[in-house]
Amino acid sequence: MKFGRxxxxxxxLVVSLLLAACGSDAEATKSKAVNLAYVEWETEVAxxxxxxxxxxDLGYDVTLTPLDNGxxxxxxxxxxxxxxxxxxxxxxxxxxxxxxKDQIDDLGVNLEGGKIGMVVPSxxxxxxxxxxTDEADKTITGIDPGANMTKATEDAYKVYPNLEDxxxxxxxxxxxxxxxxxxIENGEEIIVTGWxxxxxxxxxxLKYLDDPEGIYGTEEYIGTFARKGFxxxxxxxxxxxxxxxxxxxxxxxVMYDIMEGMDPKDAAKKWxxxxxxxxxxxxxxxx
Numbered sequence: 001m002k003f004g005r006x007x008x009x010x011x012x013l014v015v016s017l018l019l020a021a022c023g024s025d026a027e028a029t030k031s032k033a034v035n036l037a038y039v040e041w042e043t044e045v046a047x048x049x050x051x052x053x054x055x056x057d058l059g060y061d062v063t064l065t066p067l068d069n070g071x072x073x074x075x076x077x078x079x080x081x082x083x084x085x086x087x088x089x090x091x092x093x094x095x096x097x098x099x100x101k102d103q104i105d106d107l108g109v110n111l112e113g114g115k116i117g118m119v120v121p122s123x124x125x126x127x128x129x130x131x132x133t134d135e136a137d138k139t140i141t142g143i144d145p146g147a148n149m150t151k152a153t154e155d156a157y158k159v160y161p162n163l164e165d166x167x168x169x170x171x172x173x174x175x176x177x178x179x180x181x182x183x184i185e186n187g188e189e190i191i192v193t194g195w196x197x198x199x200x201x202x203x204x205x206l207k208y209l210d211d212p213e214g215i216y217g218t219e220e221y222i223g224t225f226a227r228k229g230f231x232x233x234x235x236x237x238x239x240x241x242x243x244x245x246x247x248x249x250x251x252x253x254v255m256y257d258i259m260e261g262m263d264p265k266d267a268a269k270k271w272x273x274x275x276x277x278x279x280x281x282x283x284x285x286x287x
Contacts, residue, residue: 034237035063037072037081041143041173042198043222044086046254047110049268051085051244054279055237057272058286069146070096076227077103082234083226083241085110088195091217092116092148105231107224107242111197111251114220116149118209119194121184128210129160136189138166141179145170149193152215159213168193180204197248199255236286243282250275 034055038048052062065081073093075081077100087093097106118129118140126135142150150170157163171179176192177200183190184204191209200206224241231238250271257267272279 032059032234033061033063034083034234035065035081037065037067037075037084038086039069039072039144039147040066041086041195042177042255042258043195043251045264046251046258046267047085047222047246049264050246050254050271051240053265053268053272054282055240058236058240058283060237068144069093069148071146073100076100076225079227079229081227082230082237083107083224085222085224085241085244087223087225088114088116088148088220089223090220092220095148103228105226105228107226109221110224110244111222111246111248112219113248114196114222115208115216116193116195116220117211117216118153119192119200119206120209121180121190122205122207123187124189126209127207128212129156129215130162130210130212132160132162132166132191132209136191140166140168140191140193141176142168142170142193143173143176147193149195149216153193156215159215197252197255199252199259202252202256203259239285240282243285245282246278250278 034052036048036052038044048064052064056062065075067075067081072081072084072086073096076084087097089097097104120126120135124135126132140153142153144150150168154168157166180190180192180200181204182188194200194206194208224244226238226241254267254271257270258264262270
């Protein structure tokens with residue numbers, strides 16, 4: 001009987017140790033899982049794949065989730081995704097930051113010198129939004145309907161009376177650049193909602209239309225955000241997001257490779273291999 005009790009006690013101890021180990025393994029796996037959200041704009045495709053690849057190289061199980069702009073912010077606030085590097089501020093995504101500010105962590109700037117506005121080929125004889133009359137059949141080629149830039153463009157007639165009977169054609173970033181390329185090849189007029197950094201400014205001779213009423217704001221930056229609690233749940237990945245910072249030249253080189261047909265993951269790997277010192281700055285504080 002005594003041996004039986006000792007056997008049962010020993011068996012219980014082994015089981016409890018195995019359960020504890022399994023629990024520890026589950027927690028370790030959980031802490032190594034990272035889900036980054038992004039909008040499928042060229043800038044965000046480039047930056048998210050680079051950050052995701054850096055995390056993957058560090059051993060994290062990385063998921064990159066493309067979402068509509070509004071859903072991206074909602075998912076971050078609800079904790080369905082862990083972070084993103086796609087916030088255009090201080091104006092474009094200000095409504096989302098204001099709405100969810102108590103549910104998200106602002107990790108600061110990851111790229112400076114951004115700009116948004118109406119963009120035309122340089123050969124068009126117009127330089128300001130207020131001077132538009134009937135160019136491009138009174139149509140502005142936009143991007144996805146959920147983008148704040150699209151909303152600003154759709155409301156432009158409220159401050160620019162000359163746009164009262166104009167149409168904003170919503171589509172996607174890819175469709176917009178495709179329409180721009182086709183129009184330039186044919187020497188046609190086209191007005192698009194554009195932003196920089198973007199590879200199209202390297203590929204084509206373009207110009208922003210002056211925006212005297214400031215509907216698109218001034219210079220913007222791209223920022224990084226994380227869900228509440230991510231720092232405590234996954235301090236290593238949080239550190240990479242917090243340290244992530246690069247330049248217009250960096251992001252445009254990745255965007256250009258993708259535009260030329262390279263898979264985004266391969267373009268990210270290429271940039272990382274060519275910029276080991278910069279990547280080391282993002283990862284240096286990980287214990």
